[in-house]
Amino acid sequence: MTIAPYGSWSTPITSELVVAAAVRLGEVHVDGADIVWSEGRPAEGGRTQLVRRAPDGTTADLLPEGMNARTAVHEYGGAAWWVRDGVVWFANWADQRLYRIAPGGEPEPLTPEPATPRADRFADGEVAPDGATIVCVRERHTGPTAADVRNEVVRLAAHTPSEPEVLVTGPDFVAAPRLSPDGATLAWLRWDHPSMPWDDTQLVVRDLRTGEETVVAGGPGESVLEPRFEPDGSLLFLSDRSDWWNLYRWTPGADIAPVVRLDAELGVPAWVFGSARYVQLGDGRVVYARWRDGRDGLAVRETDGALVDLDVPFSAIAAVRGADPGSVVVIAGSPTEEPGVHRVDVATSVVETLRAPRDLGLDPAGISQPEHLTFDSVDGSGAPRKAHAQFYPPASNDSTGPEDERPPLLVQIHGGPTGSATPVLSTSVQYWTSRGVAVVDVDYGGSTGYGRAYRQELLGEWGVIDVADCLAAARHLAEQGRVDGERLCIRGGSAGGFTVLAALAREDTPFAAGADHFGVADLAALAADTHKFESRYLDRLVGPYPEARDVYEQRSPIHHVDRFTRPLIVLQGAEDEVVPPNQSEMIVDALRAKGTPVAYLLFDGEQHGFRRAENIRRALDAELSFYAQVLGFDLPAEEGIEPVAIENLRAS
Secondary structure, eight states, X not given: OEEOOTTOOOOSOOHHXXXXXXXXXXXXXXXXXXXXXXXXXXXXXXXXXEEEEOTTSOEEEOSOTTOOBOOOTXXXXXXXEEEETTEEEEEBTTTOOEEEEOTTOOOEEOXXXXXXXXXXXXXXXXXXXXXXXXXXXXXXXXXXXXXXXXXXXXXXXXXXXXXXXXXXXXXXXXXXXXXXXXXXXXXXXXXXXTOOTXXXXXXXXXXXXXXXXXXXXXXXXXXXXEEXXXXXXXXXXEEOTTSSOEEEEEOTTSOOEXXXXXXXXXXXOOSSBOOBOEEEOTTSOEEEEEEETTEXXXXXXXXXXXXXXOXXXXXXXXXXXXXXXXXXXXEEEETTEEEEEEEEETTTOOEEEEEOOOXXXXXXXXXXOOXXXXXXXXXXXXXXXXXXXXXXXXXXXXXXXXXXXXXXXXXXXXXXXXXXXXXXXXXXXXXXXXXXXXXXXXXXXXXXXXXXXXXXXXXXXXXXXXXXXXXHHXXXXXXXXXXXXXXXXXXXXXXXXXXXXXXXXXXXXXXXXXXXXXXXXXXXXXXXXXXXXXXXTHHHHTOOTTTTHHHHHHHOGGGGGGGOOSOEEEXXXXXXXXXXXXXXXXXXXXXXXXXXXXXXXXXXXXXXXXXXXXXXXXXXXXXXXXXXXXHTOOOOGGGOOOOOOOBTTTTO
């Protein structure tokens, strides 16, 4: 073992490895005997390609050069494509029109070209049982503001160009339009401002012959997700009416009945369309993913009601689809493997890999595996409460730190803020741990995975509870002697970037430096200038604006620049519609004027999150260079990392 200062270890996990042959597996569908999945490819400019796997194991890309299966509905997208009998339908990123590709054919547009480019956007579709039509969500933009956006459920011809017919309009938002097996009943989700889909949604069904509508479930205090008709016409759905997103069944004329009830989370927050966390098999068994104690798992509800965990190695499951009568196809990963596409035999738990994750060639000894932590924290009034995190200690197969030294710590803040820390192998985490830098990924109050009550702890407390939990996680690890309490850093993107800024805008901050990836600096400015989906989100996280103007000012980092003393690096996409570049630029300009050390990188062509290989690499290496300069450790010379310029550093 080579003894070297923490942070300076040589590592095979370079930024080049992070992006080399990297893909972002998004969704999977079963089409007869074929399996189709989506791959976000950084090496191709971040575009989303669709891949079909035949029963003999051969694969083929489905989209020609220049096509990108990605929708801009809600800006975050999801469910941009679907398949039936060899035909693929998809929303193309460049123009947002809906296209059809028949086997062996070329993409054909099905929807009219709107008067304004990209004004009509489509997502979350389903082909009718007779194959003649499609129902899907359409988001229509008639002007430049959030008030000029209309979200509707529409129906259109599945195989020829047509003008979509509006079936549902009026609610602020709609999702998950699904048709009954006989095609006579439509189900969908709806919600209105200021609710988000994890707050209050309604599940509605309509008899398409009579127009009669029924609210099946949901309303104030209940979030309903993933409605799905079954062959007998009953309707399965997820609801958090028991505090956890569990599975229920509605049968016309009968009461709602629980199908899977347990203290675990089956659902995930609907930031994107198309989640698929359960499926009913042909014999009546239900296979579902469930999140418990910071880890995902796969389980089955037998026909007699027994709930049985499957013995699979996965710790994070992104999709569950029914395949042949006794198996499911999942996108899933583990602490030692990136996500792949796998088939699981439900009776035996035998896993067949259909799309293997990258072979990174890493020694298992050099992979840091997550440890789930539960630790003491406080609420806004100082009352004690618990919070959670995933801790990744430094790991290397050939380097170790000096006996008298403790590693620096990166406190990582997920976005959302209704997201969660995912315990699956991520080269973006191992990039740090393999160099001797510990990482703690914090599931602060408001995160998903611990029930509705925990998720709602952040309501009215954004910028308070999340900051308290990040401080508590760092102090907990420092007090245990597992990290160096003098070398604590904090990083996060989007909502996590706001938490980074809020944590640094404290006179008692324990952090030596921070990295803000497209975070929020001015809450009031964000409330006035963001996309429709989140345009009223802050009403619940902070308070209604302008009535709560004082709270917005109190919590906004831009109004507390005088407290910033620690170096900050800011990374921003130039085309970000969720958190516009002016949010980053206002904090950078203020710190420049104050003389606080600051670095700023603006990436052309990037939106909310970086997708292009060259930008992912530069962002990682620049952040590493930033910490090396601030904390005083050397970078491995063999990587040739271009130093990032930090203004005012020498004067600090």
